[in-house]
Amino acid sequence: MTDSAWQVFSLDELMAKVVGTEPRFYEFLRVPALSSAIYRLPAGAKDMQAPHLEDEVYVVIEGRARLRIDGKDHDIQRGSILYVRATAEHSFFDIEEDLTVLAFFGATNP
Numbered sequence: 001m002t003d004s005a006w007q008v009f010s011l012d013e014l015m016a017k018v019v020g021t022e023p024r025f026y027e028f029l030r031v032p033a034l035s036s037a038i039y040r041l042p043a044g045a046k047d048m049q050a051p052h053l054e055d056e057v058y059v060v061i062e063g064r065a066r067l068r069i070d071g072k073d074h075d076i077q078r079g080s081i082l083y084v085r086a087t088a089e090h091s092f093f094d095i096e097e098d099l100t101v102l103a104f105f106g107a108t109n110p
């Protein structure tokens with residue numbers, strides 16, 4: 001956690017943190033009401049995430065895949081913005097092109 005009232009992040013620098021042939025997750029911000037991360041799944045990878053206790057917003061930076069939320073499938077690609085409510089079952093699959101997303105997590109629900 002930082003004491004600064006503001007921070008600036010570089011998308012290029014964040015993307016460099018998740019380069020590789022394995023799925024990678026890098027949290028770059030954590031404050032009491034919010035956390036943010038960059039998440040990369042190479043083409044063909046399996047998303048192993050479980051439901052979270054926080055609401056989430058994903059912004060797709062690059063790639064093409066599908067997202068299953070509570071049993072419903074959605075095609076996603078660069079520019080897609082996805083909302084997943086806390087505790088919802090969800091995962092990325094059919095990852096056709098390396099998928100990189102920015103993830104924003106709200107405060108944990110009481």
